[in-house]
Structure formats: C-alpha cells, structure tokens
Amino acid sequence: MRPRGEEWFDEAAGPLVRPYAVTGGRTRSDTLGLDLITLVVALRPPSAGMDAEYARILRLCQHPQSVAEVAARIDLPLPVVKVMLSDLIEQKHVLFRTAAPVTDAPNKHVLQAVLDGIRKL
Secondary structure (H helix, E strand, O other): OOOOOOOOOOHHHOOOOOHHHHOOOOOOOOOOOOOOOOEEEEOOOOOOOOOHHHHHHHHHOOOOEEHHHHHHHHOOOHHHHHHHHHHHHHOOOEEEEOOOOOOOOOOHHHHHHHHHHHHHO
C-alpha cells in the first residue's frame, strides 16, 4: 500500500493514455496501403468537437507531409498514426498520394546511351 498523498506517476512519465486507446483499440489499418513516404495533406482545418489528436494531425497537414513526418511531429507510434490518418482519409478530411511503384527494370539501351553520353563529356 502507498502512503496517502503519494502519487504513482509524475510529469516525466508522459501521457497516461495508451496509444491504442486513441484509436479505439485498433492497431492496424492496411486497407489504404499507407507507408512511410506516403504524402498526406488536409483538405480542411479541424472542426469543433474533433478529438484533440485528430485535430493536431489536421493542423500539421495543412501542407503536404509524409506519414513518417506526421508520426515524428505528433510523437505517436507509426501504427497509431496510420490508423488515425486512415480514419481522416475515410472521413474526407485528408487526401493522400502514394509513391509511384517501380514497374520494370530500366531499359538497357537507354542506360547505355546515357553512359555513352557521359563518356563524351
């Protein structure tokens, strides 16, 4: 038993709410395929009554940001940020753009022509 008045936490302990509590217990959101370099941008400012964490993301994303930048700046784990961004995307608050996939290996003829051009310099 603790003596009366002794607290079991202090300011250095950080937030008392676990990250998964912010997302309602959800830990994964693979439906949109968000990765570290996916760019996100807010379509509108935060609305009144919006959860504080979601509003922070919207304020941060007034200019395009990568998912990794958002996670670093709001100091939440990446999986939590992905879930929250997915929620905002589904609610049409945020627009996202993934990187273009690499489809084929570079053409050998093009690479050879570039190499020949460099050698001529």
